[in-house]
Amino acid sequence: MLTNLLSIDDLSLEDLMTLLHRAEELKQGSKSILTKKYTVANLFFENSTRTSISFQLAEKKLGLDVINFNPQTSSIQKGESLYDTVLTLAALEVDAVVIRHTQNEYYKELLQNSITCNIINAGDGSGQHPTQCLLDLMTIYEEFGTLQGLKVAIVGDLSHSRVARSNMMILKKFGSQVYFAGPKTWYSSEFDQFGEYKALDELVPEVDVMMMLRVQHERHDANESFTKEAYHAQYGLTKTRYQQLKETAIVMHPGPINRDVELDSELVEAPQSRFVKQMHNGLYIRTALLETILHNRA
Numbered sequence: 001m002l003t004n005l006l007s008i009d010d011l012s013l014e015d016l017m018t019l020l021h022r023a024e025e026l027k028q029g030s031k032s033i034l035t036k037k038y039t040v041a042n043l044f045f046e047n048s049t050r051t052s053i054s055f056q057l058a059e060k061k062l063g064l065d066v067i068n069f070n071p072q073t074s075s076i077q078k079g080e081s082l083y084d085t086v087l088t089l090a091a092l093e094v095d096a097v098v099i100r101h102t103q104n105e106y107y108k109e110l111l112q113n114s115i116t117c118n119i120i121n122a123g124d125g126s127g128q129h130p131t132q133c134l135l136d137l138m139t140i141y142e143e144f145g146t147l148q149g150l151k152v153a154i155v156g157d158l159s160h161s162r163v164a165r166s167n168m169m170i171l172k173k174f175g176s177q178v179y180f181a182g183p184k185t186w187y188s189s190e191f192d193q194f195g196e197y198k199a200l201d202e203l204v205p206e207v208d209v210m211m212m213l214r215v216q217h218e219r220h221d222a223n224e225s226f227t228k229e230a231y232h233a234q235y236g237l238t239k240t241r242y243q244q245l246k247e248t249a250i251v252m253h254p255g256p257i258n259r260d261v262e263l264d265s266e267l268v269e270a271p272q273s274r275f276v277k278q279m280h281n282g283l284y285i286r287t288a289l290l291e292t293i294l295h296n297r298a
């Protein structure tokens with residue numbers, strides 16, 4: 001029974017398919033099944049637009065009481081730890097917390113009996129981004145009706161990307177063939193177990209899904225920089241590469257996009273791009289996830 005979502009690996013195939021199915025029902029206008037009033041707190045220690053706002057809208061759709069915790073005006077500024085903050089929220093009868101944090105696996109220290117809130121990971125450092133992964137899977141599933149046997153390229157800033165880590169794990173687990181491309185300096189042998197590194201131009205005409213990753217300047221050392229133009233020419237989705245994609249292939253990006261770096265700016269809303277659909281699906285998969293976790297709390 002799903003009670004927390006910390007890593008995408010927490011999900012069985014059954015959990016995943018139930019969430020995807022429920023998200024589609026909600027997208028078609030199905031109403032919340034929650035019968036109690038729950039309180040959820042959103043704690044974002046890193047900046048966010050998509051994840052933060054889609055969780056807030058999902059919470060409104062479910063009729064929840066919502067606390068938007070602001071680290072800048074909280075007792076975090078007096079040195080209070082994340083653990084003591086969540087312990088406080090649990091004592092104040094908050095049912096679930098949605099947390100984004102800079103520290104990888106921040107959630108491990110929160111798994112204590114006195115922390116009675118359910119925990120949803122909205123991104124931990126370069127660790128995991130399970131709800132981005134769910135909206136990506138929903139988008140792929142809507143397009144192809146399966147994950148089995150699809151060829152998926154994950155391209156770009158792999159080593160700093162929690163989106164890449166979550167996606168490579170679950171895509172491999174559910175039968176997709178995963179490939180990687182991008183700067184070799186951002187590839188790690190830890191990825192070998194999930195897929196195969198290839199040259200981008202070899203992958204472009206072959207794959208069903210071209211998943212471009214954001215270049216995460218904020219996580220880079222000074223010596224990791226490329227010029228915008230050099231990165232785009234070598235590792236970006238240029239118009240020329242876009243024209244070489246299979247007609248049925250789709251282009252994805254978790255956002256925010258560095259336009260003309262990962263993708264030519266004119267391709268962001270191109271016919272084979274699913275960027276806008278991914279963001280739209282994020283609202284419904286997060287509604288389905290919150291509903292499931294709170295319903296299981298009962």
Ligand code: CP
Pocket residue numbers: 047048049050051052123132254255256
């Ligand atoms: N994809 C994603 O997590 O975007 P935000 O940082 O805007 O939430």
